[in-house]
Amino acid sequence: MNGMCPYCEEFREIEIIKKMEKNIIRGIEIESEAEFSLCTVCGKDFATMDQMGFTLTNGYNEYRKLENIIFPEEIISIRQKYGTNQKTFAKILELEELAFKCYEQGTLTSKAVSNLIQSMDKPENFFVQFEKNKHKLTLHQIRKIESEIYK
Protein backbone atom coordinates (compact mmCIF):
# COMPACT_ATOMS: atom_id res chain seq x y z
CA MET A 1 0.00 0.00 0.00
CA ASN A 2 1.21 3.52 -0.79
CA GLY A 3 0.73 6.49 1.44
CA MET A 4 2.20 9.83 2.31
CA CYS A 5 5.00 9.54 4.84
CA PRO A 6 5.09 12.73 6.95
CA TYR A 7 8.79 12.19 7.69
CA CYS A 8 9.96 11.64 4.11
CA GLU A 9 7.26 14.01 2.80
CA GLU A 10 6.90 11.62 -0.15
CA PHE A 11 4.56 8.83 -1.21
CA ARG A 12 6.08 5.64 0.11
CA GLU A 13 5.31 1.96 0.43
CA ILE A 14 3.45 1.76 3.77
CA GLU A 15 2.93 -1.25 6.01
CA ILE A 16 0.07 -1.37 8.51
CA ILE A 17 1.20 -2.36 11.99
CA LYS A 18 -0.75 -2.99 15.17
CA LYS A 19 0.60 -2.76 18.67
CA MET A 20 -0.71 -2.49 22.19
CA GLU A 21 -0.75 1.01 23.53
CA LYS A 22 -1.54 2.46 26.94
CA ASN A 23 -3.75 5.53 27.16
CA ILE A 24 -5.42 7.33 30.01
CA ILE A 25 -9.19 7.37 29.56
CA ARG A 26 -11.12 9.21 32.26
CA GLY A 27 -8.26 8.80 34.66
CA ILE A 28 -7.84 5.07 34.10
CA GLU A 29 -4.90 3.52 32.26
CA ILE A 30 -6.32 1.48 29.42
CA GLU A 31 -4.30 -0.86 27.25
CA SER A 32 -5.75 -1.44 23.81
CA GLU A 33 -4.76 -2.21 20.25
CA ALA A 34 -3.52 0.74 18.23
CA GLU A 35 -2.97 0.90 14.49
CA PHE A 36 -0.08 2.69 12.76
CA SER A 37 1.41 3.12 9.32
CA LEU A 38 5.06 2.16 8.95
CA CYS A 39 7.12 3.79 6.22
CA THR A 40 9.23 1.06 4.64
CA VAL A 41 11.83 3.63 3.51
CA CYS A 42 12.61 5.65 6.66
CA GLY A 43 11.32 3.05 9.11
CA LYS A 44 9.28 5.53 11.14
CA ASP A 45 5.69 4.98 12.10
CA PHE A 46 2.79 7.42 12.27
CA ALA A 47 -0.99 7.32 12.58
CA THR A 48 -3.46 8.66 10.02
CA MET A 49 -6.75 10.26 11.13
CA ASP A 50 -8.57 6.97 10.46
CA GLN A 51 -6.01 5.06 12.50
CA MET A 52 -6.34 7.52 15.39
CA GLY A 53 -10.11 6.99 15.23
CA PHE A 54 -9.66 3.21 15.23
CA THR A 55 -7.30 3.40 18.21
CA LEU A 56 -9.64 5.69 20.15
CA THR A 57 -12.61 3.40 19.49
CA ASN A 58 -10.61 0.40 20.74
CA GLY A 59 -9.59 2.30 23.86
CA TYR A 60 -13.18 3.32 24.55
CA ASN A 61 -14.35 -0.26 24.10
CA GLU A 62 -11.77 -1.55 26.58
CA TYR A 63 -12.86 1.13 29.02
CA ARG A 64 -16.51 0.15 28.50
CA LYS A 65 -15.71 -3.49 29.30
CA LEU A 66 -13.76 -2.54 32.39
CA GLU A 67 -16.27 -0.03 33.80
CA ASN A 68 -19.44 -1.72 32.50
CA ILE A 69 -20.38 1.22 30.28
CA ILE A 70 -22.98 0.64 27.61
CA PHE A 71 -21.80 0.05 24.00
CA PRO A 72 -23.29 2.15 21.15
CA GLU A 73 -24.85 -0.95 19.53
CA GLU A 74 -26.67 -1.74 22.79
CA ILE A 75 -28.05 1.80 22.96
CA ILE A 76 -29.40 1.48 19.42
CA SER A 77 -30.93 -1.93 20.08
CA ILE A 78 -32.64 -0.77 23.30
CA ARG A 79 -34.07 2.30 21.58
CA GLN A 80 -35.30 0.30 18.60
CA LYS A 81 -36.99 -2.17 20.90
CA TYR A 82 -39.59 0.55 21.61
CA GLY A 83 -39.90 1.70 18.00
CA THR A 84 -38.60 5.18 18.78
CA ASN A 85 -36.28 7.49 16.89
CA GLN A 86 -33.37 9.25 18.61
CA LYS A 87 -35.28 12.47 19.25
CA THR A 88 -38.22 10.76 20.92
CA PHE A 89 -36.08 8.40 22.96
CA ALA A 90 -33.93 11.31 24.19
CA LYS A 91 -37.09 13.16 25.30
CA ILE A 92 -38.35 10.13 27.21
CA LEU A 93 -35.00 9.72 28.93
CA GLU A 94 -34.65 13.48 29.57
CA LEU A 95 -31.35 13.62 27.69
CA GLU A 96 -30.12 16.20 25.20
CA GLU A 97 -30.96 15.01 21.70
CA LEU A 98 -27.57 15.95 20.29
CA ALA A 99 -25.71 14.21 23.12
CA PHE A 100 -27.86 11.12 22.64
CA LYS A 101 -27.03 11.02 18.91
CA CYS A 102 -23.33 11.15 19.79
CA TYR A 103 -23.70 8.24 22.22
CA GLU A 104 -25.11 6.08 19.43
CA GLN A 105 -22.20 7.14 17.24
CA GLY A 106 -19.56 6.11 19.77
CA THR A 107 -19.15 8.93 22.29
CA LEU A 108 -18.45 7.52 25.72
CA THR A 109 -21.39 8.06 28.08
CA SER A 110 -21.03 8.87 31.76
CA LYS A 111 -21.69 6.03 34.20
CA ALA A 112 -25.03 7.64 35.17
CA VAL A 113 -26.24 7.91 31.57
CA SER A 114 -25.02 4.39 30.88
CA ASN A 115 -26.97 3.04 33.88
CA LEU A 116 -30.08 4.93 32.82
CA ILE A 117 -30.02 3.60 29.25
CA GLN A 118 -29.16 0.05 30.41
CA SER A 119 -32.14 0.10 32.76
CA MET A 120 -34.43 0.90 29.80
CA ASP A 121 -33.84 -2.61 28.54
CA LYS A 122 -36.51 -3.69 31.03
CA PRO A 123 -39.93 -2.67 29.63
CA GLU A 124 -41.25 -1.88 33.13
CA ASN A 125 -38.49 0.72 33.61
CA PHE A 126 -39.06 2.18 30.18
CA PHE A 127 -42.77 2.39 30.90
CA VAL A 128 -42.20 4.51 34.04
CA GLN A 129 -39.98 6.93 32.11
CA PHE A 130 -42.43 6.99 29.21
CA GLU A 131 -45.40 7.84 31.45
CA LYS A 132 -43.40 10.59 33.10
CA ASN A 133 -42.45 12.31 29.84
CA LYS A 134 -45.40 11.42 27.64
CA HIS A 135 -46.66 15.01 27.68
CA LYS A 136 -43.59 16.06 25.64
CA LEU A 137 -44.52 13.71 22.78
CA THR A 138 -46.97 13.95 19.91
CA LEU A 139 -50.04 11.73 19.84
CA HIS A 140 -48.57 9.87 16.89
CA GLN A 141 -45.35 9.12 18.83
CA ILE A 142 -47.33 8.00 21.89
CA ARG A 143 -49.49 5.61 19.85
CA LYS A 144 -46.46 4.17 18.09
CA ILE A 145 -44.69 3.44 21.39
CA GLU A 146 -47.84 2.04 23.01
CA SER A 147 -48.32 -0.32 20.09
CA GLU A 148 -44.73 -1.61 20.67
CA ILE A 149 -45.19 -1.91 24.44
CA TYR A 150 -48.47 -3.81 24.25
CA LYS A 151 -47.38 -6.03 21.34
Ligand SMILES: [Zn+2]
Ligand atom coordinates in the same frame (compact mmCIF):
# COMPACT_ATOMS: atom_id res chain seq x y z
ZN1 LIG B 1 9.31 7.74 5.49
